[in-house]
Amino acid sequence: MVKIVANAHQAALEAASEGARKAASERTFFNIGKAAKASELPVKTVRYYADVGLVEPAARSKAGYRLYDEIDIERLRFIKSARSFDFSVDDCRELLGFYQNDQRSSRDVKQMALKRLTEIDQKMRELEKLRQELARLAHACPGDEHPGCPILGSFARS
Amino acid sequence: MVKIVANAHQAALEAASEGARKAASERTFFNIGKAAKASELPVKTVRYYADVGLVEPAARSKAGYRLYDEIDIERLRFIKSARSFDFSVDDCRELLGFYQNDQRSSRDVKQMALKRLTEIDQKMRELEKLRQELARLAHACPGDEHPGCPILGSFARS
DNA sequence: TATAGAGATTCCAGTTACTGGAGAGTCAAG
DNA sequence: CTTGACTCTCCAGTAACTGGAATCTCTATA
Numbered sequence: 001m002v003k004i005v006a007n008a009h010q011a012a013l014e015a016a017s018e019g020a021r022k023a024a025s026e027r028t029f030f031n032i033g034k035a036a037k038a039s040e041l042p043v044k045t046v047r048y049y050a051d052v053g054l055v056e057p058a059a060r061s062k063a064g065y066r067l068y069d070e071i072d073i074e075r076l077r078f079i080k081s082a083r084s085f086d087f088s089v090d091d092c093r094e095l096l097g098f099y100q101n102d103q104r105s106s107r108d109v110k111q112m113a114l115k116r117l118t119e120i121d122q123k124m125r126e127l128e129k130l131r132q133e134l135a136r137l138a139h140a141c142p143g144d145e146h147p148g149c150p151i152l153g154s155f156a157r158s
Numbered sequence: 159m160v161k162i163v164a165n166a167h168q169a170a171l172e173a174a175s176e177g178a179r180k181a182a183s184e185r186t187f188f189n190i191g192k193a194a195k196a197s198e199l200p201v202k203t204v205r206y207y208a209d210v211g212l213v214e215p216a217a218r219s220k221a222g223y224r225l226y227d228e229i230d231i232e233r234l235r236f237i238k239s240a241r242s243f244d245f246s247v248d249d250c251r252e253l254l255g256f257y258q259n260d261q262r263s264s265r266d267v268k269q270m271a272l273k274r275l276t277e278i279d280q281k282m283r284e285l286e287k288l289r290q291e292l293a294r295l296a297h298a299c300p301g302d303e304h305p306g307c308p309i310l311g312s313f314a315r316s
Numbered sequence: 317t318a319t320a321g322a323g324a325t326t327c328c329a330g331t332t333a334c335t336g337g338a339g340a341g342t343c344a345a346g
Numbered sequence: 347c348t349t350g351a352c353t354c355t356c357c358a359g360t361a362a363c364t365g366g367a368a369t370c371t372c373t374a375t376a
Contacts, residue, residue, distance in 0.1 A: 033323065035373090041325090044364060063371055064322055074314065081313040085292055089362065099310050109309050110301035113292055120289045123281060131278045134243055134271055143268035151267050152257045155239040156232065191352065201353090202335060210333090221342055222354060247333065 027069060029059060035068035039076035046076060054093055055079060075100075087116060185227060187217065192221075193226035197234035206232060212251055213237060245274060 035057075036043040049055045050066060055075045058068035068076075078099055082092045091112060098104040139149040160313040171211035194201040205214045208224060213233045217299075226234075236257055240250045251272060298308040 020255045031324075042364085045362085047325090048363060061324095061371095063324080064326095066372080077316075078313045080246065081316045081364095087290055095310070095313070098307075099314065102305050103172045104305050104307070106299050106305065106307035106309075107303060109302045109307045110296055112298040113296040113299065113309050117289065117292050117296060120292065121283055124285050124289065125200065127278055127282050127285070130243055131275065134275050138268055138271040138275060141264050141268040141271065143265045145263045145265060147260050147262050147264065149256075149262070149264035149267045151251070151264075151271050155236045155253070156233075156257065189353075203333085207352090208333060213337085219342095223342080224353085243334090 013075060029061075029067035029069055030073065031061070032057075032068070034065045035066075035073055038073045039067055039080055041076055048077070048078065054089060055098065056098070085116060086120075087112075092117070187227055188228070188231065189219075190215075190224045193224075193231055193234060196231045197238055197239055199234055201296065207237065208235070212247060212254070244278075245270075245276060248279040249274070 030038065032043055032046055036046045039046070041049075045131055046068075047066070048057070050057060056070040056073055058072055059067040064090065076094060078096060079092050082095050083089075095109065097110050108149060137151045137154055142148070171237060179199055188196065190204055194204045197204065199207075204213070204226075205224070208215060213230055214228040216230055217225040219225055236254060237250050240253050241247075245253060253267065253270065256267050295309045295312055300306070
């Protein structure tokens with residue numbers, strides 16, 4: 001039996017009792033609005049992830065509505081987390097692949113994490129340099145009604 | 159006397175008809191390649207800045223070549239510096255406006271610098287949080303040939 | 317049952333600051 | 347006169363969405 005949940009109240013009920021009943025032949029679908037809410041992503045973004053083949057809905061309704069099952073929603077949540085670390089969408093695709101592959105090695109995942117980490121470190125070093133220099137300039141600037149300004153001066157000179 | 163560099167023999171005429179911005183005598187023009195080299199910007203970028211009205215060439219040759227004078231090149235260099243602090247192109251437009259306006263107040267410039275500074279600080283705080291959390295996860299990951307991985311686990315859970 | 321309103325669809329455009337490339341014209345040197 | 351280096355304009359693509367238009371579809375209510 002296939003169930004489609006499109007109503008908020010009903011969806012809540014289904015979601016609530018989700019753990020209790022994964023009875024074999026029963027399947028609960030969520031349309032995009034519910035999937036978005038459940039994964040805390042904007043609808044537009046969920047649709048985008050489907051478009052780029054990152055998380056495609058398990059099915060479509062007769063009317064063409066995207067239908068997400070619980071595993072899809074898990075995937076969406078996974079992506080949301082990975083994206084929050086600024087992994088690119090492509091990296092997310094790869095991470096999701098690892099996630100779904102129980103033959104993976106944690107080595108591969110760790111490698112990606114370390115790579116991302118060095119990128120973050122690099123970015124932070126750059127920002128720190130900018131911050132220092134800009135702070136120095138701002139500090140030297142009187143910030144009054146006169147035109148004399150070491151910030152502009154520095155930009156002009158360098 | 160008007161001096162023209164880089165194949166721009168018609169520039170004199172055009173510049174003259176535009177009205178003298180430099181007292182009547184010597185004017186040297188550079189075509190986009192020279193201007194790019196002088197400002198250490200890619201040709202494409204210089205052209206782009208012209209397109210978006212950030213730094214428009216003082217003149218055009220008969221054949222339609224962009225002709226930059228020294229002041230233009232100063233502007234390009236100014237923009238390059240400002241951009242290196244990650245001021246947006248719009249902010250650069252504003253900063254350039256200040257730079258070229260001797261009625262400016264250093265207050266306005268300083269305000270922009272401080273705003274940029276808080277943005278940088280904000281970004282650094284975010285990155286620092288990411289870095290810590292990701293480092294924690296990576297540290298906890300064995301990085302071996304087994305599938306068990308706290309990084310994936312964390313993404314799945316959160 | 318008619319209908320209003322919420323929510324879904326696709327497709328297109330815009331965001332930022334460029335960058336790459338095609339096809340064509342221009343210039344100086346040999 | 348040809349060659350090669352430059353330059354021109356215009357179009358497309360980048361990353362990861364986001365906004366909006368025009369058009370269904372579903373459901374709750376009068």
